[in-house]
Amino acid sequence: MTNEPTDPSDPDQEPAMRDDTTPDEPKENIVHFNPWRDFNDAAPQIDVFGDEPDPAQIAQFMQVVFGYCDGLIPVRSFIDKGQGIDGRPHNIWIEADRAAPEKMATFATWASREGAAVYVIPGTVAAPGQARAAEILQMQTVVVDLDTGDIAARRAHLERHLGPPSMVVESGGVTAEGQRKCHVWWALTEPAEGDDIARVTRLRGDIAAKVGGDMHFRSAHQPIRVAGSVYYKNNLKTQVRIVELNPDRERDLAEFIEAVTDMPPAPGVSLQPAFTHPDKPAMDEVLVTPVREGGADDWSRFEGASAAIGHFIRMVHEGRITRDEGWEGICGYNAAMLRPQWPVERLKRESERLWERHVERYGPPLIRLDSGAPGPVEMPAFTLGALLDDQSPMPEDIIAPRVLTPGGLMVLGGAPKVGKSDLLISWLVHMAAGQPFLGFTPPRPLRIFYLQAEIQYHYLRERLKQIALPPDVLAAARDTFVATPKLKMLLDNEGSVRVARAIQSAFPDAPPDILCVDPIRNLFDGGPDGGGENDNTAMMFFLKERVEVLRDHIDPDCGVILVHHTKKLSKHQVKEDPFLALSGASALRGFYTSGLILHRPDEDCSQRKLEIELRNGPALPAKLIDKVSGQWVEINPMNERIVGQETGAKHDAERDRKRNVILSILLEEASNGRLYTSTQFREAFENKRGLGSQFTIRDRLNVAATKGWIRFVRDGRPYGHPVVRSRFGYLCVEGMVFGCEEQVDAETGEVFAGGKPVVPTHYKSPSNGDCLEVEHPSDWPIPEDEDA
Numbered sequence: 078m079t080n081e082p083t084d085p086s087d088p089d090q091e092p093a094m095r096d097d098t099t100p101d102e103p104k105e106n107i108v109h110f111n112p113w114r115d116f117n118d119a120a121p122q123i124d125v126f127g128d129e130p131d132p133a134q135i136a137q138f139m140q141v142v143f144g145y146c147d148g149l150i151p152v153r154s155f156i157d158k159g160q161g162i163d164g165r166p167h168n169i170w171i172e173a174d175r176a177a178p179e180k181m182a183t184f185a186t187w188a189s190r191e192g193a194a195v196y197v198i199p200g201t202v203a204a205p206g207q208a209r210a211a212e213i214l215q216m217q218t219v220v221v222d223l224d225t226g227d228i229a230a231r232r233a234h235l236e237r238h239l240g241p242p243s244m245v246v247e248s249g250g251v252t253a254e255g256q257r258k259c260h261v262w263w264a265l266t267e268p269a270e271g272d273d274i275a276r277v278t279r280l281r282g283d284i285a286a287k288v289g290g291d292m293h294f295r296s297a298h299q300p301i302r303v304a305g306s307v308y309y310k311n312n313l314k315t316q317v318r319i320v321e322l323n324p325d326r327e328r329d330l331a332e333f334i335e336a337v338t339d340m341p342p343a344p345g346v347s348l349q350p351a352f353t354h355p356d357k358p359a360m361d362e363v364l365v366t367p368v369r370e371g372g373a374d375d376w377s378r379f380e381g382a383s384a385a386i387g388h389f390i391r392m393v394h395e396g397r398i399t400r401d402e403g404w405e406g407i408c409g410y411n412a413a414m415l416r417p418q419w420p421v422e423r424l425k426r427e428s429e430r431l432w433e434r435h436v437e438r439y440g441p442p443l444i445r446l447d448s449g450a451p452g453p454v455e456m457p458a459f460t461l462g463a464l465l466d467d468q469s470p471m472p473e474d475i476i477a478p479r480v481l482t483p484g485g486l487m488v489l490g491g492a493p494k495v496g497k498s499d500l501l502i503s504w505l506v507h508m509a510a511g512q513p514f515l516g517f518t519p520p521r522p523l524r525i526f527y528l529q530a531e532i533q534y535h536y537l538r539e540r541l542k543q544i545a546l547p548p549d550v551l552a553a554a555r556d557t558f559v560a561t562p563k564l565k566m567l568l569d570n571e572g573s574v575r576v577a578r579a580i581q582s583a584f585p586d587a588p589p590d591i592l593c594v595d596p597i598r599n600l601f602d603g604g605p606d607g608g609g610e611n612d613n614t615a616m617m618f619f620l621k622e623r624v625e626v627l628r629d630h631i632d633p634d635c636g637v638i639l640v641h642h643t644k645k646l647s648k649h650q651v652k653e654d655p656f657l658a659l660s661g662a663s664a665l666r667g668f669y670t671s672g673l674i675l676h677r678p679d680e681d682c683s684q685r686k687l688e689i690e691l692r693n694g695p696a697l698p699a700k701l702i703d704k705v706s707g708q709w710v711e712i713n714p715m716n717e718r719i720v721g722q723e724t725g726a727k728h729d730a731e732r733d734r735k736r737n738v739i740l741s742i743l744l745e746e747a748s749n750g751r752l753y754t755s756t757q758f759r760e761a762f763e764n765k766r767g768l769g770s771q772f773t774i775r776d777r778l779n780v781a782a783t784k785g786w787i788r789f790v791r792d793g794r795p796y797g798h799p800v801v802r803s804r805f806g807y808l809c810v811e812g813m814v815f816g817c818e819e820q821v822d823a824e825t826g827e828v829f830a831g832g833k834p835v836v837p838t839h840y841k842s843p844s845n846g847d848c849l850e851v852e853h854p855s856d857w858p859i860p861e862d863e864d865a
Contacts, residue, residue, distance in 0.1 A: 141243055151170055198299070246302070305318075516711060526580050526592050672690040
């Protein structure tokens with residue numbers, strides 16, 4: 078039994094933070110808590126025979142359990158059993174902020190004087206009075222309560238398979254074997270919200286089941302003792318102590334679920350249910366045990382028929398067999414095991430009744446999608462000689478080189494918002510047009526069915542119009558690229574049937590070459606056991622029973638592309654093995670024929686890196702790609718820095734800043750009636766506006782002139798300046814205007830309102846540095862930096 082509070086009238090503990098005598102709005106709120114409300118004006122007495130609350134441990138506990146959370150923390154105190162005193166529970170709600178540890182310590186001190194234990198729900202809610210499981214908004218920890226058996230061995234088992242915990246708290250109780258009961262905590266990298274809270278509570282139950290812990294923690298609202306508070310039970314007063322603290326050890330939820338899934342049960346712990354019906358034989362025995370009428374056997378005909386029918390109904394409902402196969406199984410049992418057998422009418426009536434009850438309880442059935450291809454008569458096997466002597470040509474790649482092969486599976490992974498869908502749509506449209514893309518080549522225009530579940534119809538068409546694609550590619554792919562709007566379904570048996578029909582309607586004459594599913598997460602079906610993406614068994618079920626069955630039904634040679642999210646890894650981990658970043662079960666990586674990971678090596682840079690892993694071909698180097706003028710292009714890695722990338726980027730930015738400052742100064746000075754030659758400018762503005770020395774300014778001017786940012790004016794007389802004898806002349810930039818008052822041209826009499834435009838006459842040749850005359854003064858070229 079756990080030492081945590083339970084409500085015998087409600088095994089699910091839903092009202093754990095409520096009572097009938099307390100209104101929804103609590104009478105006491107810790108924000109206004111006053112320790113003198115008990116009218117005791119004497120100084121607290123120190124109990125020399127027991128421990129007192131420890132504010133330092135309470136602060137450490139609050140940081141691990143609530144450090145990242147927002148909202149209100151439900152807190153409860155009540156009199157522990159065995160003290161010979163009685164008292165009313167107190168429920169309060171504390172704001173999860175910096176003051177929370179101090180408020181909790183104040184409350185624990187008050188509770189200690191009253192002989193009351195202090196509990197907390199390890200999650201936050203939105204309003205006072207809330208504490209039900211459905212009202213929990215955030216949880217940032219996973220906890221297991223070890224309160225029976227060999228606790229030391231179970232802790233060692235947890236650490237061996239799940240890694241060191243963030244915190245271990247001895248709750249104060251002692252087992253029958255004399256070992257101290259404890260709570261083992263793992264902190265998450267960020268608070269779980271929404272559907273992730275159910276994942277956390279399910280994870281708490283899974284851990285407890287595998288190590289013999291308290292199963293009450295499958296409920297989100299199960300309270301637990303606060304470390305640093307005082308334990309009172311059976312005349313024992315002791316402190317709830319933190320015995321191990323590693324606050325920097327945090328776990329990613331998806332990775333932690335994988336680790337728990339892979340963890341075996343602790344020695345001596347069985348996951349099999351501990352109860353059996355003494356009179357009910359196992360299903361294997363039911364199907365082979367004859368049953369006679371008249372109650373001649375312990376197992377009646379009705380019970381036997383109901384059990385057998387129920388077995389086959391479950392098989393059909395879960396999609397393991399077809400309806401026809403299920404009916405054949407029921408009839409076979411009736412004929413072979415019931416003595417005498419039931420009439421067919423009664424058998425059908427009972428089957429329909431049980432089917433309706435099963436569907437009502439468990440929802441719509443999974444309709445099996447049977448592949449039309451006959452199964453192999455025997456397993457193929459070839460000798461070494463036969464393989465070496467086979468000189469037939471290799472199958473043509475769907476996407477060369479070996480990125481997607483006939484019947485192959487490609488997985489494209491990437492973090493949210495990295496550009497996966499944008500890149501994928503551009504890629505697929507090129508493949509549908511029969512055009513190469515980033516070095517990937519189709520043998521011909523491909524038929525592509527894009528099954529996506531993220532973008533709604535109107536925003537899908539908007540995105541397709543926004544993606545810059547060559548007109549000839551768009552024209553060639555108009556009929557061979559077919560996409561779905563956002564789907565609200567799972568790729569289960571029923572969903573697979575719908576997809577197969579949609580594909581047949583889209584390509585009635587020939588099956589598609591590529592089926593793309595984007596993303597896995599929104600369409601994932603883990604099978605009858607309902608496992609998630611992080612469950613190896615569920616992932617293998619999805620790949621083999623959903624994706625492969627659907628592909629075989631469409632065309633066994635059809636290539637499949639799955640789009641998947643990645644989890645957070647450090648730059649070093651991504652560099653060592655980028656494919657570890659794929660979210661979910663490790664079964665996925667062992668199943669695909671090619672994997673691609675899209676990521677940003679530098680978050681401040683727009684360039685992405687496409688890592689490639691092939692099963693059916695030689696390794697391909699990673700591609701450095703970026704969007705230029707709206708189109709994806711491959712960047713030559715020889716043009717990229719290898720050493721000092723961050724430092725180099727800072728120097729580049731500083732050079733751009735100085736260039737922009739120089740251009741802005743020239744515009745300002747011209748508007749004030751001043752023109753400068755290169756020498757005059759660098760001498761006048763040395764060490765001003767962060768430009769540095771005149772030698773630095775000279776270099777920036779030379780570079781800007783070569784790249785076309787700066788041109789020159791030889792004759793300054795129209796602007797009240799003499800003709801210069803320097804090699805180039807006065808500095809001129811685009812949009813330069815001389816003076817801010819009305820100017821009158823002495824020769825033409827033309828009036829220039831707000832200043833006279835400065836028109837360049839010469840420019841610096843970018844090829845040899847010569848001073849050349851400008852042919853079209855008003856035509857400024859696009860500078861090299863903007864054209865890159």
